[in-house]
Amino acid sequence: MTLTDDTVSLGTNNNVKKTMEKELKIAVIGQGYVGLPLALAFAQHFPVVGFDIKESRVAELQRGIDLTKEVDESQLNVSILTYNNSGGVKGYKPSTSISDIADANVYIITVPTPINQFNAPDLTPLKSSSKLVGTVLKQGDVVIYESTVYPGCTEEECIPVLEETSKLVFNRDFYAGYSPERINPGDKVNTLETIVKVTSGSTPEVADYIDDLYRTIIKAGTHKAPSLKVAEAAKVIENAQRDVNISFVNELALIFDRLGIDTQDVLEAAGTKFNFLKYKPGLVGGHCISVDPYYLAHKAIQVGYYPDVILSGRRVNDEIPVFIASKVVKLMIQKGIDVSRSRVLLLGVAFKENCPDTRNTKVAKIYEELVSYGIEVDVYDPWVNVEEVREEYGIELIKEDKLLNTRYEGVVLTTAHTDFRKLNIENMVSSPAVIYDAKAALDRKIIDSRL
Numbered sequence: 001m002t003l004t005d006d007t008v009s010l011g012t013n014n015n016v017k018k019t020m021e022k023e024l025k026i027a028v029i030g031q032g033y034v035g036l037p038l039a040l041a042f043a044q045h046f047p048v049v050g051f052d053i054k055e056s057r058v059a060e061l062q063r064g065i066d067l068t069k070e071v072d073e074s075q076l077n078v079s080i081l082t083y084n085n086s087g088g089v090k091g092y093k094p095s096t097s098i099s100d101i102a103d104a105n106v107y108i109i110t111v112p113t114p115i116n117q118f119n120a121p122d123l124t125p126l127k128s129s130s131k132l133v134g135t136v137l138k139q140g141d142v143v144i145y146e147s148t149v150y151p152g153c154t155e156e157e158c159i160p161v162l163e164e165t166s167k168l169v170f171n172r173d174f175y176a177g178y179s180p181e182r183i184n185p186g187d188k189v190n191t192l193e194t195i196v197k198v199t200s201g202s203t204p205e206v207a208d209y210i211d212d213l214y215r216t217i218i219k220a221g222t223h224k225a226p227s228l229k230v231a232e233a234a235k236v237i238e239n240a241q242r243d244v245n246i247s248f249v250n251e252l253a254l255i256f257d258r259l260g261i262d263t264q265d266v267l268e269a270a271g272t273k274f275n276f277l278k279y280k281p282g283l284v285g286g287h288c289i290s291v292d293p294y295y296l297a298h299k300a301i302q303v304g305y306y307p308d309v310i311l312s313g314r315r316v317n318d319e320i321p322v323f324i325a326s327k328v329v330k331l332m333i334q335k336g337i338d339v340s341r342s343r344v345l346l347l348g349v350a351f352k353e354n355c356p357d358t359r360n361t362k363v364a365k366i367y368e369e370l371v372s373y374g375i376e377v378d379v380y381d382p383w384v385n386v387e388e389v390r391e392e393y394g395i396e397l398i399k400e401d402k403l404l405n406t407r408y409e410g411v412v413l414t415t416a417h418t419d420f421r422k423l424n425i426e427n428m429v430s431s432p433a434v435i436y437d438a439k440a441a442l443d444r445k446i447i448d449s450r451l
Ligand SMILES: NC(=O)c1ccc[n+]([C@@H]2O[C@H](COP(=O)([O-])OP(=O)(O)OC[C@H]3O[C@@H](n4cnc5c(N)ncnc54)[C@H](O)[C@@H]3O)[C@@H](O)[C@H]2O)c1
Pocket: 029, 030, 031, 032, 033, 034, 035, 051, 052, 053, 054, 057, 110, 111, 112, 113, 125, 126, 128, 129, 132, 146, 147, 148, 149, 180, 181, 182, 183, 184, 185, 287, 288
């Protein structure tokens, strides 16, 4: 089999062969943290339409603006120009119009996979995007899912929607694949191209085809999994493993706080052993680590196994924001601060450093807890979208001038944005005051305690 820039050809199966020999046009459905970098990477070789239902996102992209800060905006602009100047032979076109993706032959789905209020998978975006693709699906097309799901989800939940909407037959008329995304938002070293990508396909030929397709953009190479289910499981356990590992050190932090020892000191000492795993305690928020374990747990329970380890990890990690808030209040009381008349500053609301992503941020819980003590809480984060935080969490972020003109009785470092390390936190506090470091990123000499 060969895969050149614009055409592909494949042996054996006739339908697959027909498709693969067509000129390749890719539609990436969902242009968020995952979809946009992927679309731009493929756009260097093929014509790519980046489709999203959110009109404001597409309008920004059309103007060459990426509010997720995941891609280089000059690359985005060049890619859009290439598409326009080449008459759609190569390059990138952001769109909300279904007619723009009707002539694609590879569809890659990168929509959100959230959980509902009961921590159960909410497959609404996955199903509605499958329905949308089903309306334009043609003989020989390939649909690849990248969204994080539980093992079996693509074949059990998505393919039936594609079949029903398109009236085509799976693995006869159209094919599918699953290739999980492994990007790490805000990380400019480990990027889409430099992380090995797991691929899979619904037939051996399609698996080869999909693997070849991704190898055109992934410099680090690919790993072809034996089935979609294996590829789905591989992704979800990467995040569940991280969640469980962090929960262990978070549990240690809860224990060592009671014992009056600094968890970081203990981890530093234990970390000198060759096989000690170097995890740090912390707030586990975001769209992946704090959500994906519930997808795996959901499937486990469905097949009759109650995943104690996975779910207890979730429970411990979810306790941390409440622990931090109560620890800060305790320290303030110990210093004789009148908590009900105090002002506390939370530095950072993004769920991780150097990134504007606030999805499932646990800082919102710390905020809520501190407010429940009657504390006046200010939150400062120059990275994030002010309106999004107001709408999602009801938090009105303060501007820099207020930060510079207020003296706080408490400051908590909640997100370790690099810019925050340059702040003179000692100048922001009154006396007495508490400085708490939830990220173990500040100079130890200026803090009262840390996680
Ligand atoms: N963000 C990450 O670091 C990361 C890493 C690996 C995997 N993932 C997984 O990738 C998937 C996407 O995550 P993300 O962070 O890119 O999400 P995101 O919210 O940044 O982007 C998803 C985009 O899909 C759009 N969308 C929603 N429903 C749609 C529909 N029916 N049709 C078309 N577009 C639709 C949204 O408007 C949004 O722009 C999730 O399953 C996530 O778990 C994310």
